Amino acid sequence: MSLRALLAVGAVAVTAAGGYFAYSSSQNGQEVALKEFESVSFISSAQAANFKAKEVDTTDYGEDARIFGDPNAPVTVLEFASMTCGHCGAFHNEKWPELKKKYVDTGMVKFVFKDFPFDQRAAGASMMARCVADDKYFAAVGALFKTQDKWARAQDYMGELGKIAKLAGLSEEKFEACMQDEAVLDAVLKDRQEGMQKYKVDSTPTFFVNGDEKISGNVPLEDFEEVLDSYFE
Template identity: 30%
Template sequence: MIHGPSLAIGAIIASIAIIIAFLGFDSISNQKELVIEPTPIIQQAGPAKITINTFIDNGSPILGNPNAPVTLIEFGDYQCHFCNVFFHSTEENILKNYVETGKVKMIFKDYNIIGPDSVNASHGAHCANDQGLFWEYHDILYSNWTGENNGWASSENLGRFAQDIGLDMNVWSECMINGTHSQIILASNEDARSLELTGTPAFFVIGPDGKTTRLFGAQPFETFEKVFENELKK
């Protein structure tokens, strides 16, 4: 249950669509030994190093208690079918049982692999974040999902979503037109490629000891529950 276009397609879409789009605005892995290295001061030659910043930077504001012992990072595409499945079938239980109780904090990161509307939607969420409403915009996007590349995330609809959650439309529209958050979206996509992700949704659970568990696809709540409980015992 994972949307898996190739990395090459994702890279091309993420880099090109950001440049074009805003000019026209009108199964569980058991690899628990993935070590998070301290952030290097100087980038070494060769493959990108995986650090805590690879997971945390270039994403959404934290949802939940910033001091929660466990962190859940989701890499998603707002047009992705199985990202939408996760949102409707699993995320609510995670929020109710773990985020709202202070045990887990969540971060959403962009991995735009489907089309230009995915990038526009990501930018809409980041522009909403400028007014403190990232997660409200995130939720309204998934609540209005109707498919992939079928127009539901058009510029017109993105503007309507912004209005529906009470954003200052002049501020939000200027942010969209200027492509203010293009770099953070590109950087998030690069983080996904550094982690060798090939589809969405993809999740990383970071425990109190800094080790990670990777989860791929729209896993059921019970899968996340098992991982969370194991980490909370540490």
């Protein structure tokens, strides 16, 4: 059965199950995770005082690219990740906060996030994140990685995704519609196809700095910083 067909079956199952949006203490994990990322937003005018980039990235990442950071930041990190990938979760939970503080908040680097789902659950999670309000997108992504062990392993994983969606402001009706939206699924799979064909991605997470230099896997923070630092004088 195709990924598209599997997602359609999942959406029907969610509709049939019903009732999973009722708030209870069992949702506390998702609620806390989402609140931790509520301040996440596009940084529109970050200015750095003590750096000069060796060259400015001019790569076209597409009009629908999810950009975190100052769009005019001279260096770009392009990330391909699967929402169910444990190494991706570890990067976002352990290393991303430090990289954000040192490079993104200062206006040195912007991150572009691309979906590279390896399975049905990852594709469904990516679809859900795309359906929340634009200013909640990265909050939803952060919450998904923060609570990955819970929703990705749950028997009723669609129900768990629905709880996160609700906390991100997506109604039950809109969540169900999202899970059956062919255009949303096509956008997710388009990212994956781009990763495979243009960038030759075969594992996650995979990063490209300024559209060129490749970083494979959840490498040590020091190694990631060494690569980024090399782009500045």
